[in-house]
Every structure is written in structure tokens, then in C-alpha cells.
Amino acid sequence: MQEENQIERIEAWYTGTLTPDEKAVFEEELASSQVLRELTEKHKYLLDGFEGMKVQAFAEKLRQSQAANPVPAKTRSLWATVAIAASVIVLFGIIYFVNQPFGTQRMASEYYAAPLAETQRTDTPGKDSFFQTGMLAFARKDWDEAISAFSQIEATDPDYPRGLYFEAHAHVAGNNYTKALTLFDNPVFRNSPLQQQAEWNSTLMMMFLQYPKEEISEALLRIENNPNHFYRSKASEVLRKLTTE
Amino acid sequence: MDAESFERLEKGSEQDLRGLYQLYFQPFIRFIRQTFRCTSERAMDIYPEAFSILYFNIKKGKLKPPLKSTIQTYINSTGWHLYHRRYLDKYQRDKMPMDQLEDRFDVKEMADTALLQQDQAVQVKRMLDTIGEPCKTMLMEIYFSETTYKDLSLQMNIPEVTLRKRKFDCLARMRRLFDEFKLDL
Numbered sequence: 311m312q313e314e315n316q317i318e319r320i321e322a323w324y325t326g327t328l329t330p331d332e333k334a335v336f337e338e339e340l341a342s343s344q345v346l347r348e349l350t351e352k353h354k355y356l357l358d359g360f361e362g363m364k365v366q367a368f369a370e371k372l373r374q375s376q377a378a379n380p381v382p383a384k385t386r387s388l389w390a391t392v393a394i395a396a397s398v399i400v401l402f403g404i405i406y407f408v409n410q411p412f413g414t415q416r417m418a419s420e421y422y423a424a425p426l427a428e429t430q431r432t433d434t435p436g437k438d439s440f441f442q443t444g445m446l447a448f449a450r451k452d453w454d455e456a457i458s459a460f461s462q463i464e465a466t467d468p469d470y471p472r473g474l475y476f477e478a479h480a481h482v483a484g485n486n487y488t489k490a491l492t493l494f495d496n497p498v499f500r501n502s503p504l505q506q507q508a509e510w511n512s513t514l515m516m517m518f519l520q521y522p523k524e525e526i527s528e529a530l531l532r533i534e535n536n537p538n539h540f541y542r543s544k545a546s547e548v549l550r551k552l553t554t555e
Numbered sequence: 556m557d558a559e560s561f562e563r564l565e566k567g568s569e570q571d572l573r574g575l576y577q578l579y580f581q582p583f584i585r586f587i588r589q590t591f592r593c594t595s596e597r598a599m600d601i602y603p604e605a606f607s608i609l610y611f612n613i614k615k616g617k618l619k620p621p622l623k624s625t626i627q628t629y630i631n632s633t634g635w636h637l638y639h640r641r642y643l644d645k646y647q648r649d650k651m652p653m654d655q656l657e658d659r660f661d662v663k664e665m666a667d668t669a670l671l672q673q674d675q676a677v678q679v680k681r682m683l684d685t686i687g688e689p690c691k692t693m694l695m696e697i698y699f700s701e702t703t704y705k706d707l708s709l710q711m712n713i714p715e716v717t718l719r720k721r722k723f724d725c726l727a728r729m730r731r732l733f734d735e736f737k738l739d740l
Contacts, residue, residue, distance in 0.1 A: 314723045326616065351740040352730045359679030360698040362672030365607045367699075372576060372603035465557070466621045488589050495582045497627045498557070519589075 316346060320353045397531045400549070414526060417551060418517035421544060424479050425507075428472075441469040448476055456480040471498045475508065482515070491515035509533060510541040517548075527552065560626050564613045576606055579630050586631045591638055598634075601641075605634035608669045618665070629662060636666030682732045690725035697722060 322328045323336050339346055427449035444459035460477035463470050478493035491512055499508035513529040530552075533545035560578075563571040580602060587598035609629050612618040622629070639648060683691040693711070696702040708715045733740070 313727075314719075317723060317726065349730075352733055353726070355675055355733075355738065355740060356679055356682075356726070356729055357698065358668075358672045359675035359677075361611070362669070362674075362676030363679070363699055365604070365611050365669060366673060366676060368610070369603040369607040372606060373600075375573075376599070376603060465624050492582075492586055492589065492631075495585060496625060497578070497582065498625050 313349070316349055317353060320350050321357070323350075324354060324357050393535060397528075397535075400527075400531070400553070414517040414520055414523070414552075417548060418514045421548060422482065422511075422514050422518075424483065425476065427476075441467075441473050444473060444476060444480075448480060451483065453480045453483045457484075465498075471502050471504055474498060475504050478508075478511065482511075482518075487515045487518040491519065506540045509539075510544070513545070523552065557622065557625050558620060561613065561620055561622065564610055564626070572610070575626075579606065579627050582627055583630055583634055587634050587638060590635065591642070593638070593642070597638075597642070601634045601637050602630075604637055604669075605630050608633050608637075608665065612665055632662040633666050633669075636663060637670070640666075640670060678736060678738060679729075682729050682736065685732060686725065686728045690721075690728060693718075693722060694725055694729070 319328070319332075319336055323333065328336060340350060427445045429445050429449050440459045440462045444456045444463075447453075447455035447459055457477055457480045460473040460480065463473040467473075474493055474496055478490045481487070481490040481493065494508045494512035494515060496508075499505050509529075510533065513526065513533065516526050516529060527549065530545045530549045533539050533541055534549060536542060539545070560575055563575060567575075583602050583605065584595055584598045587593060587601060588595060591597075609618070609626070618629075624632075683694060689711075693707070696707050696710075697704075702710070704715045704718055708718045711718065713721075
């Protein structure tokens with residue numbers, strides 16, 4: 311009976327359902343009793359094993375569902391189907407007239423423009439000091455310092471997306487296009503005022519990194535197909551160049 | 556947006572979960588492919604696991620708001636640790652140290668625990684196979700399927716008191732296997 315009670319206490323401790331007082335008493339006993347310690351270690355091992363099984367089973371379920379419905383599963387309207395069909399034709403044209411090896415990199419340099427540092431906000435004291443430090447460093451072109459400062463902005467800070475955006479540009483300045491692409495792709499930009507800039511710069515990073523032309527063209531077409539996209543005409547221009555060069 | 560996603564992960568329906576699974580998929584694949592220069596297939600193999608680990612940590616209340624980073628970063632970093640541990644040899648791991656991963660939070664512990672639990676799951680399955688039925692089914696129902704004593708007693712047609720007693724007997728048999736299996740605690 312004693313052991314059964316202990317098992318129930320261990321399970322309550324494991325699932326975090328003991329009150330703070332009960333937890334303190336339990337942990338005190340744990341520190342002083344070799345028998346309880348051994349029982350706890352063994353039972354925790356078993357409970358961890360069952361937790362591991364649950365995660366594996368859930369992952370397996372997702373894996374099977376992924377195989378059955380490849381992600382992303384998209385439902386397309388007739389308009390989208392026509393647009394995609396048209397895009398595919400354009401895409402084949404692009405692939406056919408594919409550029410020399412460093413063509414997309416060169417083109418990306420032509421179109422890439424780093425934003426101006428927002429140093430006018432630096433007189434605001436207090437909470438956004440990492441943002442301020444980052445911006446001042448960005449203005450000085452001290453990219454390492456800028457990255458270090460921007461990366462310390464908490465995700466909960468309202469300046470987090472803007473800091474992340476400038477951090478990405480600081481990585482571009484340091485030729486770390488891979489890292490910059492990861493940052494521009496961050497979902498924090500979705501539905502934010504920086505969404506279109508992030509999409510455009512993400513595409514340019516793919517060009518710097520010499521992604522397959524098909525992937526670059528797909529990204530450009532996504533921008534071109536959005537009538538409200540600020541970079542729509544630039545995307546069209548790049549697409550034209552890709553096909554004609 | 557991340558707060559909303561967190562809530563959907565914590566309490567959402569299967570449809571919500573499916574939507575989020577798709578939302579984080581492409582950036583994850585791209586991140587793993589770029590970081591490890593691996594195939595999409597390999598990145599896709601890791602993704603369900605990384606997503607599941609995050610999901611269970613949220614469900615079990617081990618990960619609570621406010622998050623120190625975006626959910627995407629949590630999933631990507633978890634995937635990074637899984638890939639790092641599972642697919643790289645020692646030489647490759649040394650060439651790709653942890654500090655290359657710009658975590659703004661400690662996801663390592665979460666991934667370490669998950670990997671340890673996977674190893675433990677293998678051993679627990681072996682132990683269950685060794686003790687056999689009816690203990691195996693009973694313990695799986697209680698600890699894996701989280702079936703309540705009430706439901707299980709109806710299912711097995713035995714009183715709850717007897718069920719509990721049998722559970723403790725089965726657990727005692729499992730514990731006796733630790734020495735035989737030479738398990739490190």
C-alpha cells in the first residue's frame with residue numbers, strides 16, 4: 311500500500327498536479343530517501359517512455375497524413391488553375407532561356423536595395439534600446455554589432471518584426487544570404503506591414519543563392535500575380551530579363 | 556499571430572492542427588535543406604517529429620506563453636537538433652557546433668528530452684513485450700491511451716479497485732526488469 315501511494319505521488323509530481331506545499335515535501339523526501347529516489351527514477355523512466363511513444367505515434371500519424379495529402383494541400387479556383395497553367399507556360403520559356411551560372415546573382419545585386427537605418431527613432435529612451443543600438447550600428451555599417459543588437463529584441467517587443475527585417479539586411483551586407491533568407495521567410499512578416507518587402511527580399515536572396523530558376527520564377531510569379539504588390543512591376547521586369555537574357 | 560497559433564495548438568481542433576502543420580511546413584523544409592544541404596525527403600521526414608515535439612510540449616504545459624521566439628523558430632530549432640543528432644557523424648557535428656544555431660531560447664533541453672524519451676520508449680516497449688498480457692494492454696491503456704480507470708474497468712469488466720491493484724502489480728514487474736535490461740537511470 312505504501313508503495314502504491316508513493317507511485318501516485320510520483321505521478322502527481324511528474325504531471326505537475328501537486329500543490330506547491332506537497333511538491334516541496336515530496337522533493338525533500340526525495341532528497342533524503344534512497345528508496346523513494348530509486349522508485350521515482352524507475353517510474354519516471356517508464357512514464358517518459360510512454361511519453362516518447364505518444365510523440366512517436368503522433369508523428370507517425372502526421373507522416374502518414376502527409377503522405378496521403380502532400381503538404382501544402384491547396385484547393386484551387388478555376389482562375390488560379392488558369393493562372394497556374396499560364397505560369398507554367400511562362401516557366402517553361404524561362405527554363406528554356408536559362409541564364410549563365412552567375413546570372414541570377416548579378417541580377418539580384420542590381421535589384422537589391424538595403425533600407426535606410428531608422429536613426430530618427432533613436433531619441434526614444436527605454437524599452438527599445440536593442441532596436442536603437444541595432445539601428446545606430448546599421449547606420450555605421452557595423453553589421454556584426456547590428457546583428458547582435460537586433461537579435462536580442464524579444465519576440466514580444468513591438469519592434470521585433472522591424473528588428474528582424476533589419477537584421478536580415480545586415481546579414482545580406484555580410485554576404486550571409488542563407489541566414490538572410492531564413493529571416494525574410496519568418497512567418498512574423500505575414501500580414502504585417504513588412505510582408506511585401508520580406509517577400510521581395512526573400513526572392514532576391516534565392517537569386518543570390520542561385521536557387522533553381524524554376525523556384526525563383528515561381529516566387530517572382532507569386533509577386534507578379536498579386537495586383538496590389540508593391541514590387542509587382544520589378545518582379546515582372548526580373549521575369550522578363552530571366553527569359554530574354 | 557503567434558499567440559493565436561499557440562492557442563490553436565493548445566486547444567484547437569484537428570482541422571486547426573492540420574492548418575498549422577501546413578503553415579510551418581515550407582519554411583521548415585527550406586531551413587533544414589539550407590542548413591544541412593540535405594534532400595527534401597530527409598527534411599520532410601524530420602518535420603512531423605519536430606512538430607509533434609512542440610505540440611506535446613505545449614499540450615503538457617511545458618511550453619507556456621510568452622514565448623521567447625516565434626513558433627516557426629521553435630519548430631526549426633527542434634528540427635535542427637533532431638537532424639544534428641540523428642544524421643551527422645561526430646566529425647560533422649564538430650564542424651557544425653550548436654552556437655551556429657541562433658536560438659533566442661533554450662530549445663536544446665526540449666529536443667534532448669524528446670530524444671531521450673524516444674530511447675526510453677524503445678526500452679519500455681521491450682519491457683512490455685517481456686511481461687506480456689494482460690499487463691501490456693492494461694499499462695498501454697492507462698499510460699499511452701490515457702483511458703480513465705472508470706472506462707477501463709468497464710472495458711475489462713473488473714472493479715476499479717482490482718484494476719488499480721493489478722496496475723501496481725504490473726508496474727512492480729516492469730521495475731524488476733531494470734536490472735535485467737541493464738538500464739541507466
